[in-house]
Amino acid sequence: MKKKKLHVFQLVLSSALLILVSCGGANKMINDAGTIAYEVSPTVLEMKGDSVEVSVTVKYPPKFFNKNAVVVVVPAIVWQGGSSAYNKVTLQGEKVQGNGEVISYETGGSYTFKGKIPYKDAMLKSELILKSTVSIKGKDAIPLPDAKIADGVIATATLLQNEALAIESMNQFQRRQVISAESKINFLINQAVVRGNELTKEDMKNMKKFIADAEKDPNIELKNTQVIGYASPEGPEAHNQSLAESRQTAAQKAIARDVKVEMLGTAAGEDWDGFRQLMQASDIENKEIILSVLSKYSDGATREAEIKKMAAVYSQIAKEILPELRRSRIVVNAEKQGKSDSLIIALATANELTGDTLSIEEYLFAATIAKDQDEAAVMLTNASKIYPDNWRIFNNLGCIYVDQNKFADAQQAFANADNLSDGDKSVKNNLGVLAVKQGDLATGLEYFEIAQGAGSEVRYNMGIIKVKEGDYSSAVSMFGSNATFNAALAKLLNGDVDGATQTITKADEDENAAAYYLRAIIGARTKNVDMIVSNLKVAIQKDPSFRERAQKDLEFRTYFENQDFRATVR
Template structure:
């Protein structure tokens, strides 16, 4: 009898313990209906990762004092399961290091995790599995509960095609040009000596005049004649001499112009004489190495009267002899100058020559002509030809790299950019190398190069903004994009949650791609604006049918999946 009574008492005690602490089966049943709050409610991808948090509310008298409950969330997608890290909670009587949930008061189980996103996860579920264990007994598995859908991957709408920077040409269709010659005279003489007409500059000047009439691209804008006397001798004599030199040079110039068939009138011809060329004298002395150079210059600065100047300088007898031999003869002259404009090839001529006779073009014409060509292969060929003909110019190599990058020939593009950089390092070339790094998936190197190349302007900022979207740093992206009207700029604003700002930016794009309409459809879904949603979704799938399948799975539109209009667009 004593033994029977003892067993009965023991059973009663165990029963009381299980009742007071909540039986394991009771806890299991309660665990399957626990309410979980997930943030965000629909899983989202940012920076290539999905981060979420879960709060499970444990009611009073739920958590057995001797139990340990382990949360085992998983992501189910495309027939696969991704197991996430587990987290355990324990009752008040368990000896362990896990967070404690009170039996009488209940509490909250908090969980958070981050996992790498895969494209297949766009249609997925977050399922919360759990197990309950008392001591060393076999854990009891709690049936899994779906607690969230996933994954919204709107950041993947980013265009990953970086912008390249083409180095500019210095092409001028109308170029100013000039030809000059000097006729020198004997002291106090104004007649042109025959030997002067045989000087190389005079002969070339005459030849130049003869070619003007038959050159349809050359336009004579002005002829200038300036006759001078040196500042030695009497002023009246020098006035007569300089005037005579003007006359003889004028006769020579007008006769040669007439012979060349040129019309010389007052509108383009100007002839004048300078009695004493003190300015020329000063310039010649400054450029010389004569002994009393500084003293002569001081005299010129102290006195403005020509007679006083001449007297003071002649008082330096030895120095004046040097001046008479080396300086003064150069001042007894008539300067002839023809100013003209050379009109270059028309755009049509340049396009023809760029393909048929590129060797006839100079570097500036080749670079400019490349910009006129519509055919990408012809443009690339012209840049490569220019790089071959002008190997010390970084521009054709860089520009060829831009074309290669657009054609997806990334390794060749990188080689071209590095060749350009070897000639001359510039922000433009570094920006392009940063773009190559982006295309090769090296975002660290790309960001380093682009940050060093902000002087390249909009392209560097655009590329950096794109990288920031990929990394999930949306405010930084918005800052880089600034006021650009670009799909990526609008996307960055949208990802910040600024629907109105994103729509305003996307509306300013002049030739929107399908993805721009798709983003505007998302804004319509987020703001419950069905007209905005359906109008733009229809435009997106009209431009690119791939957006039908995308929209069917995109949880941005989850509240509209059953709408007949939505179905009609994506079917």
């Protein structure tokens, strides 16, 4: 019986000693935690893209890491009221059977952790804490002291203004519009006599009506009449020039009774340009050979000689082409005064359509002089009912909806424009703008890549995405020479403080509070206290939310105790 009790006592004693040793091993690691060394990059955490990336190297000294220990390390960004953890890392002593990274007891060792987590606004004032627990021989884990290893998070990239640029369709509205009517008088070969039937043709009647209507319309002013005489390119060039002059004079006399405005006469001579156009439009056999002669030779006589060598073809040319070139062109020019702005606005916003309907160009112009975006949307909505097949109207309507954050309406308008235009690149750009505005960068980038060539706006928009992705070098390239807030921000994020300073100075951003805040950050990076304080004052005056941000913003960390800085942000 005594022997049995002795065995029980020995077992209890052994267990107690084991627990004591185990706890002692953990306690030693806890007590020696201050000897652990840390290297962190970056030393102050910074948001890049939409994440906070960090690299941490932990160095354990010799005689620290218990051979039976399992240490679980969890780096975390901690702020008041919350935290976000990186992936955990498991380390183990030499006698532990497991998959963790082994740290030697005798020589110590190190491990490097790299990871990233999504950025949150609360991280602006935070710390990077290394949380660890240690377990000896599978016992309950005991926490090691937390280690603060970095401050965080600089989030200057969040100042990016989501100003992706839409491309509106330009209107061709002209207040004073040049209008014209054209007719012609044909002549027989080598003659300059106006035949009576030439003055009764349909195009001549239309020209006379144009003149009569213009004379009655107070908004139309007849300006002049051009009369140009031509000759077909056959025979001596000097003869043809004289013939063209005679035809111009004859035509001018023939219409003098009906045309009372100033006449401007010109003799064009041999009409090789007209010959080329008629040949290209004809179905004459071997016409490509004829056209090649025109390209090869510039001298009229040589051209004529080469063409006449093709006798069969030339006879067809003489029958179908040359008679049309023996003529005088008559062009009556007038200037039409457009509607006033007030009338255009009234018609564009009318609830009911009237007989005086605006043209497409007038509707597009009306939207540019509307008192606000709501009125412009009404105008283009009305226009879309009258011209439902015009993609430019829907495109510009979509741009207005984007500005108003009416994304569903914008999507429908751009979809209509995309279908009607057969995928115009400017519409693709605008679909990309809409995607970016809604936070879908991947779709936005796809549209911008398709839209390449639509305008400088496309590259600028790709620059916006590159900043959001954290690719600041590419963003700077995409923004090019644009002097905007975002272009200056990209240069600053890319480490070009001087370039950022020059760009924000050139930018037209006097009313933009963020521009002054950016200048203050530049002041901090260049150690210019006056620049910090003066610009922060304006930024806070224009947008009081910058006061709270500046109090936390680690861009100003070396000035948190500066009296002038504190007075500015308190």
